[in-house]
Each structure stands twice: as C-alpha cells, then as structure tokens.
Amino acid sequence: MQFLFRYANPHNFMRLSGAVLPFTAIATVLCIATALYLGFSAPPDYQQGRTVLIMFIHVPAATAAMNVYGAIAVCSLLSLVWRHPLSDTAARAAAPLGALFTALGLVTGSLWGKPMWGTYWVWDARLTSFLLLLFIYLGYMALWNAIEDEVRAARAAAILALVGAVNIPVIYFSVQWWSTLHQGEGIISGGTAPVFLWPLLLMMTGYMLLFLTLWMVGIRTAILQRRARNLMQAAGR
C-alpha cells in the first residue's frame, strides 16, 4: 500500500514514468521484433499451414484484453476504497487500450476463422464472450464520457467496472453453458509445439509491455492535460 501511494502524487508519477518509459518502449520493440522473427521462421503447421502465424498476434491480444480489464478493476477498487487519486486516471487511460486489444482479438480471430472454419464468425463460447467483453468496454468508456463532473464520472465508472468484474466470470460461464447446449462448432485443444510456444510467449510479453508503455503515455497525457487546463484557468483569471 505504502508503495502504491508514493506514486499517487502526480509529480512523483511523472518523474518515475518518464524515467521508465524509454526502457519499456525499447523492450516492447525488442520483444515483438524477436517474436515476429521467430514466428516467421517457424515451420508451417501441418494442419493450419501459414495461417498459424495469425495465432501470434491473436492469442496475445486476447490475453491482453482480459489482463487490461483486470487492471481496470484493480484501479477501480483502489479508487473506491482507498481514494487513490491517480487510479481513476489510470483506469480511464487503460479502457481504450483494452477495447482495442479486444477488437484486435476479434478481428484476427475471424480472419483466422475464414480459412480454418470456412466462416468469419461462429457463435462459439469464446467468440461470443469476447464480443460481450467488447461491449462492456464500450459501455464503460461511454459512461466516462457521458458524465461531465470528473469526480462523479470517476466514481460511477469505478462502480461499473467492479460490477463488470463480478459479472464477467458469470457471463463467461453462462456463454460456455449455452454453447455446449448448441453443440460447440470448433474447439481448439491440444499442446503447442515449442517452435510455436516460444514466439507466442515472447509476443505475449511484448503485448503486455506495449500496454504498459501506452498506458503510461496515456496517464501522462491526462496529467499534462489537467495541468494545462489549470494553467489556462489561472491565466484567464
């Protein structure tokens, strides 16, 4: 807790994130570039052929989308319970990134589905629950934008994020129940060969580093915007 609150001060946060940012950016580029090289040099899968490459951008996007929601939920809890002042800004900055990862996961998934399943979309448990996750992200962002008073918007969004965090596992479970009721179409299972596993793990790390970098940039931008607005208001007086 102590550690978390030391960087609740925007000034401290700006200093720390400014120092860390170049390193995470470089690490992101290195991770993703290496993963891409390893991925492209891996042999084609015996069943999926070259389309297995889509996996390297699809699976990390999907895991990132869920991790980002987790980050938003933790930030919301911090903001509601301990009134951590920076966590609202952090939650707000993370939401568009999470929505983007979710959309990327859906698009790449359906591009992979066309050659593999013969259709862009199947109402499979994972696809459906991800589509719902995208809508939850959109609703969360819409609520943020709709309420003008910043403090109220932050607390309302935090409540919604926590309600969503309780509900998302239930939605996932119920969609799974529903899809077995309708006989699931395509279930991908089985182990992953090491030639594919290494690039995949590297890519996941790269995606999370990318999120971390963009998240910090987003929070920094929000802080700078607030400072600029305060300065303008002071000058106006």
Added chain:
Amino acid sequence: MKPFATLLLRDIKLAARSGGGAALALSFFALVATLVPLGVGPDLRLLARMAGGILWVAAVLAALLSLDRLFQGDFEDGSLEVIALSPLPLELTALAKIAAHWFSTGLPLALLSPLLALLFNLAPPATLILFVSLLIGTPAVSAVGAIGASLTLSLKRGGLILPLIILPLLSPVVIFGAGAVALSLDGLSPGNALGLLAAFAFAAMLLSPFAAAASVRLNLGS
C-alpha cells in the same frame, strides 16, 4: 419494515397512475413479438422454435424502457434526497425500488407471455417453462437495471447509455431463460437452466442494491 412497504407501495402506485408504465411496457413487448414474424416469415414451426428466445429478448428490452425513470423522477423533484434522509438505509430503498419495478413491469410481462407464446405456437409445457423462467428471471433484470439507472442518474439523456451498460451484463439471464425453454422443447429437463437462472437472480438481487445505493450516494453528492 414499514418505511420499506410504504416506499414500495408508493412506487407501484406512481408507476400505475403516471403514464401507465406497465401498459407501455406490455404494448412494446407485444409489438416486438408481432414484428418478428413479419420479419422472418409466418412459418409456425420456425416461430415455435424461436419463441423462447424472441420473447425473452423482447421482455428484457421492454423492461429496459421504464428503467431510466427508476430513480430519475425522484431525483429531479428532490424527493430522493428526502428518502435518503429517512431511517431506511439507501440499500433497502434501492431494493424497494427494484421490487416496485418488478411488480409494475416484470410480473405483468411474465403474465402476458403465455398469450404471446400462443401466437408463436409454442407447446403448452414449454409455455409453462417460459412463464416460470420469466417469473424467476425478470427480478434480475430489474436488479441489474437498477445499477445502470443509478449510474446514469444525473444524465439528461441517460436512456441512451443505459442499455449499452446493462445489456451485456444481462446476457446470462437471456441465456438461461431462453435455454430453459429450448431444453423443454427438446424434451429435456429444464431444471438445470432454471436453477442457474434463479441463482443469478438471487445474486443480482442481493448484490445490486449495494452498487445502486453507492451510485445514488455519489449522485446526491454525499
């Protein structure tokens, strides 16, 4: 208990006497159910197969119609602040409002559903399951909807954003409710689906008053 009952009765009376809340929701419910055959064709076998899903979706949408007014009327004329000052905890206030919304929307929708199921040629046992599932599931719609209604309380046009927030959270209700009807059509026991639906509804009624009360509090600025 007395303030709770007073508030509940007051809200039911208000819903019944001002603008005919239940009648509007029921007409909307019936209208959506009428439009679907116009869209997909009059094949009764197909319609019977789809009836559970269509009526469930229509019922959820119809219940949404009146949700944005759940707290807003009282918020605008200031009575919500008076209610918040009463000895009744805000959580119980929210629960009373949820119950009033169910009595004036969910219950009438469930009662009308057998008639609409008749138009869709749904088999009698499945119609019974549809009725029971609506009876069990619509309280969850009111409860989860109350969270959305309280979050969008201060918005002038909250009615537009409310469905976007609430509908994804309500997907389990539609899945289990329509799933129970589908199971019964296939000659399987719908007990499993109804049980899960009841579990979701109980959890929603238990937890959502807390979330709704918290967001009412933030909108009252206390």
